[in-house]
Amino acid sequence: MVEVKHITKSFEGRTVLNDISAVFEAGKTNLIIGRSGSGKTVLIKNIIGLMRPDSGKILYDGRDLTAMNKQELKLLRCEMGMLFQGSALFDSMTVLENVMFPLDMFSNDTYKERLKRAQFCLDRVNLSEAGHLYPSEISGGMMKRAAIARAISLNPKYLFCDEPNSGLDPKTSLIIDDLIHDITAEYKMTTIINTHDMNSVMNIGENIIFIKEGVKEWQGNSQEVITSNNKALNDFIFASDLFRKVKEVEENEIKEQNKSIK
Amino acid sequence: MNKALHQVGEYVQLMGKCIAIPDRWSMFFKQLIKEIYKLGVDSLWIVIIISVFIGTVIAIQISLNISSPLIPKFTIGYTTREIILLEFSSSIMCLILAGKVGSNIASEIGTMRVTEQIDAMEIMGVNSANFLILPKMVGMMTFIPVLVIFSMFTGILGGIAASYSAGTNMTPASFEYGLQFYFTEFYIWYSIIKSVVYAFIISSIAAYFGYNVRGGALEVGKASTNAVVMSSVMILLADVIMTNLMLT
Numbered sequence: 001m002v003e004v005k006h007i008t009k010s011f012e013g014r015t016v017l018n019d020i021s022a023v024f025e026a027g028k029t030n031l032i033i034g035r036s037g038s039g040k041t042v043l044i045k046n047i048i049g050l051m052r053p054d055s056g057k058i059l060y061d062g063r064d065l066t067a068m069n070k071q072e073l074k075l076l077r078c079e080m081g082m083l084f085q086g087s088a089l090f091d092s093m094t095v096l097e098n099v100m101f102p103l104d105m106f107s108n109d110t111y112k113e114r115l116k117r118a119q120f121c122l123d124r125v126n127l128s129e130a131g132h133l134y135p136s137e138i139s140g141g142m143m144k145r146a147a148i149a150r151a152i153s154l155n156p157k158y159l160f161c162d163e164p165n166s167g168l169d170p171k172t173s174l175i176i177d178d179l180i181h182d183i184t185a186e187y188k189m190t191t192i193i194n195t196h197d198m199n200s201v202m203n204i205g206e207n208i209i210f211i212k213e214g215v216k217e218w219q220g221n222s223q224e225v226i227t228s229n230n231k232a233l234n235d236f237i238f239a240s241d242l243f244r245k246v247k248e249v250e251e252n253e254i255k256e257q258n259k260s261i262k
Numbered sequence: 263m264n265k266a267l268h269q270v271g272e273y274v275q276l277m278g279k280c281i282a283i284p285d286r287w288s289m290f291f292k293q294l295i296k297e298i299y300k301l302g303v304d305s306l307w308i309v310i311i312i313s314v315f316i317g318t319v320i321a322i323q324i325s326l327n328i329s330s331p332l333i334p335k336f337t338i339g340y341t342t343r344e345i346i347l348l349e350f351s352s353s354i355m356c357l358i359l360a361g362k363v364g365s366n367i368a369s370e371i372g373t374m375r376v377t378e379q380i381d382a383m384e385i386m387g388v389n390s391a392n393f394l395i396l397p398k399m400v401g402m403m404t405f406i407p408v409l410v411i412f413s414m415f416t417g418i419l420g421g422i423a424a425s426y427s428a429g430t431n432m433t434p435a436s437f438e439y440g441l442q443f444y445f446t447e448f449y450i451w452y453s454i455i456k457s458v459v460y461a462f463i464i465s466s467i468a469a470y471f472g473y474n475v476r477g478g479a480l481e482v483g484k485a486s487t488n489a490v491v492m493s494s495v496m497i498l499l500a501d502v503i504m505t506n507l508m509l510t
Contacts, residue, residue: 048385050381050384050385073387074387075387076387077384077385077386077387078386078387080385080386080387082382082385082386084378084381084382085378086377086378088377088378088379088381088382089379090374090379090382091373091374091377091379101386102386104286104288104289105285105286105289105386105387105388106285106386106387160385
């Protein structure tokens with residue numbers, strides 16, 4: 001479980017995160033949503049320790065990241081996996097070498113064991129045939145899957161995903177969402193996903209935090225999103241015609257159900 | 263002035279982060295071999311080609327400019343040797359390598375920065391500066407002296423080739439005598455020591471500009487240019503300082 005308590009972050013006098021508190025539960029896909037520039041990326045960067053908050057605490061199963069020294073932070077990072085928006089695979093390494101990289105750096109296993117683990121991770125994301133290829137030789141969806149394989153190679157307790165579906169077609173996005181969801185449940189990881197993809201919100205949003213202008217505006221799950229009366233959330237989620245129609249259909253169904261009960 | 267001081271501070275901090283014991287020696291040596299091959303061995307042909315031609319041109323130009331009967335013919339070989347050993351093979355060759363290798367390092371690390379590959383390493387708990395920059399620095403400092411020795415050898419061979427060509431007023435025998443005349447071994451060591459310092463300058467400055475890129479492809483290009491300009495200036499400055507310290 002990851003918990004943020006009263007996080008505040010400012011840049012040159014401009015407050016980007018204002019007193020944000022939230023709990024991200026283990027075994028669930030936790031989503032941070034919000035418009036571009038709302039502070040999502042700054043929040044996730046604070047949570048993973050790439051930035052230091054001005055005030056507040058970030059607790060990893062009770063361990064405060066903001067109070068850790070370099071060595072403690074290094075140990076904690078071995079428990080983290082991260083999927084970046086652009087995949088961030090190392091260009092000079094093959095897919096298999098990318099997945100083996102964290103193992104080579106931190107595992108004390110033999111080469112055979114490391115190779116076996118890397119191949120298992122590639123197999124888990126259905127990429128066992130692409131191990132010998134370089135990132136430039138595979139598609140965007142395959143890159144995301146390879147990055148997921150690398151992120152889970154050390155069997156992390158915490159998985160962070162920054163815009164995992166950006167640049168992907170809807171079908172591939174669904175595959176990536178399902179993969180992240182399944183892996184989260186399978187390994188009981190605390191997964192935090194930074195997204196503004198509404199399909200992801202509806203599909204895998206087990207715990208959703210909506211941020212508006214650096215303030216936590218709303219928290220709930222994908223079912224509660226539909227019925228929420230929060231205006232800012234509704235303006236954000238139902239900005240497209242498609243989702244407005246989905247909401248209307250859902251609300252009509254609820255009304256009819258209520259009538260039939262009466 | 264403030265910006266310059268800020269950059270110096272950032273550079274020192276980066277070096278502090280970079281010059282540390284590697285997390286895994288096996289990974290360090292793997293990277294080191296890759297870097298020696300990529301930055302050093304791949305530069306061998308350009309070094310040989312430039313040195314042969316410049317050695318030839320130096321010998322021809324000196325022979326054309328020394329036409330006085332009072333100056334002995336072996337002066338051509340002697341002067342060619344001194345130019346190649348003292349300045350060309352170390353300083354000028356490293357200025358050329360600053361362009362080739364410096365831009366390569368800055369653009370490689372800069373691209374890794376803007377595509378979040380460096381952030382990915384940091385998240386994993388890897389000291390990215392140490393993992394990426396240290397092997398480049400050690401590789402360059404190990405292999406550039408080898409390139410300098412190749413440059414000296416092939417530059418002098420170019421001069422010898424010129425002495426055999428028609429149209430110059432030198433003979434191979436006088437040129438070879440000049441090459442051996444009043445030879446000072448220390449000049450070779452002086453060149454090698456200079457090249458090690460230049461290798462550090464090229465790799466560390468290029469890595470600094472690449473590592474601190476913010477933005478996109480345009481900034482990577484700017485960083486690459488800045489790296490070459492700054493390392494060239496620093497090489498010239500270091501040349502003056504080391505020449506004063508070691509030869510006067």
